Amino acid sequence: MLRAVRSTKVTYMPVSPPLVVALAEIGLVAEIRSQLSSIAGCGGAPRSGRRFPEEGYGLTETGGGATRMLDLDESRRYGSLIPATGEALPPGQQGELWLRGPTIMKGYVGDDEATAATLDSEGWLKTGDLCYFDSEGCLYxxxxxxxxxxYKAYQVPPAELEHLLQSNPEIADAAVIPYPDEEAGQIPMAFVVRKPGSNVTEAQIMDFIARQVAPYKKIRRVGFVNAIPKSPAGKILRRELINHALSAASSKL
Structure with a gap:
């Protein structure tokens, strides 16, 4: 891939998060950046770090990319995207992102019920993603x-906790799942991959998160694994982790 970038003078290259991680591990991200006359984009799943300058967001139902960063200045806003079409939400207020435009699908073939649940009468696509705009119009x-x-009467976004966990210098990767709890309904449970040589404990991880979030967002269980299961595009396979957590709990009964 790097040879092709060099020989053909590639100007733009979209990549998936697993490839970004692989390139970073062998020290080629900076070289890729220097070879591109434009910028490289990363999509398919959230980045686990600021390794590539641009992120994009889209769905199969949007016919590909719906919004992306436009220049290096925007890319410095980690986790943000410039808004595409649609009516902007008030700054700071979270809600479901709706999109409308010429690339939006007409519907699901042979599934009128799913189509009606996803598209409203005016053609707005309900993405199923929770988001908010900041005061400058960037979409998060x-x-x-x-x-x-x-958790009780609250809603806890796993991605927020995962980002905090991945900022810990002793953690190589992490994923957060809902774990059933008789009193709270669900509690946040983290699966953590330690960095080589790390002996970070469950208590240390829970304290690390508790110092940075509201009480209802605290991690209340931790499991250690060798790797976080992910799809080829880099999306966390939470169902596998949930099944693993529940089967481990059952074996202890």
Missing amino acids: IVDRLKELIK
Whole structure:
């Protein structure tokens, strides 16, 4: 790939997060950046760090990319995206992102019920993603609505906790899932991959998060694994982790 970038003078290259991680591990991200006459984009799943300058956001239902960063100045806003079409939400207020435009799908073939649930009568696509705009019009994707953890009367976005966990110098990777709890309904549970040589404990991880979030967002269980299961595009396979957590709990009964 690097040879092709050099020989053909590539001006733009979209990549998936697993490739970004692989390039970073062998020290080629900076070289890729220097070879591109434009910039490289990363999409498919949230980045685990600021390794590539541009992120994009889109769905299959939007016919590809719906919005992306436009220059290096915008790319410095980690986790943000410039808004595409649609009516902007008030700054700071979270809600479901709706999109409308010429690339939006007409519907799901042979599934009128799913189409009606996803598209409204005016053609707005309900993305299922929780987001908010800041005062400068940048769009921040918080998490998938269906993945929010329901802790008592609160909703906890796993992606927010994962970002904090990945900022810990002793953690190589992390994922957060809902774990059933009789009193709270669900509690946030973290699966953590330690960095080589690290002996970070469950208590240390829970304290690290507790010092940075509201009480209802605290991590209340931690499991250690060798790797976080992900799709080829880099999306966390939470269902596998949930099944693992529940099966481990059952074996202890």
